[in-house]
Amino acid sequence: MKKPLFPRRPNEPTPGGLFIAQMLWLLAGVLFLGFGGFLVHEHTQQSTMGFAVIALIILFAAAGLACCVLGYRLFTGDRAARTQLSWVGLITALPLLLRFGRYSILAAIIMFSVVLMWMPASNKYFKIVDPKPAKPRR
Template sequence: MIRAAIRPPAPRSPRTPLPSIIRAASAAWLAAAFLVGAAGVSFIVSAHTQHRDTAALTGLGCVVLAVALLIVFTVLRLRTGKRSARETLTTVGLIVGVPLLFRGPALIALAALLLLCVLILWLPQSSRFFQERDPKARRRFFGRR
């Protein structure tokens, strides 16, 4: 009987722990996702209790819940160091956060949280983390190498 040599698995390269700035950004984004999700649930509940604009409020609530789920999914990608996750969260934060600044005092806190989350993602410590984990390809001229 011929025995095949059993090789031990190749050692994994140890992943460096997440920098504190990325952990803080992840926690802040998850808190923002929770608040956005709570707003979505609030729209749906008020649609069914007030019996006014039921379809519109339910639709808006579903869209807001979808945005909250997008934030949670993207935060998971952010923790792996994907540059596209930072760009997606920045886009969501700006598109949702800036208009909320002008919607009254109740929503200013959520807007400030979203814009603070965007700011954290673009601090120099965060940029270093993304440069190490997901470096940009250098392109010379119109995308050609």
């Protein structure tokens, strides 16, 4: 069965924690893009853009786009988006939390969103909205 390009939101009521996580993921995507734009602005003023700065700008842009796209898919009830956002969150938030002081609020938002997505109410929601396919018997 082919999924539509812009799927509709399920009729099942969304748990409060999952709704907060959905909004926080969209906020995190916007913050990633904003921090990347700020780095571009900051380093074009100084005319010193090294490899590390360019790599960080690319990482922020990719993470921001991934958070926005996967946050929308999470909003439509896609179970795979929850798993992908968990991986994106762990891969991007742990280094930000451990190393960069300026971006630690973004890392805290992401880690909080990951925890909210895996709460028991969210698990029940995804079992109803997007259940796992049955395993074939041998």
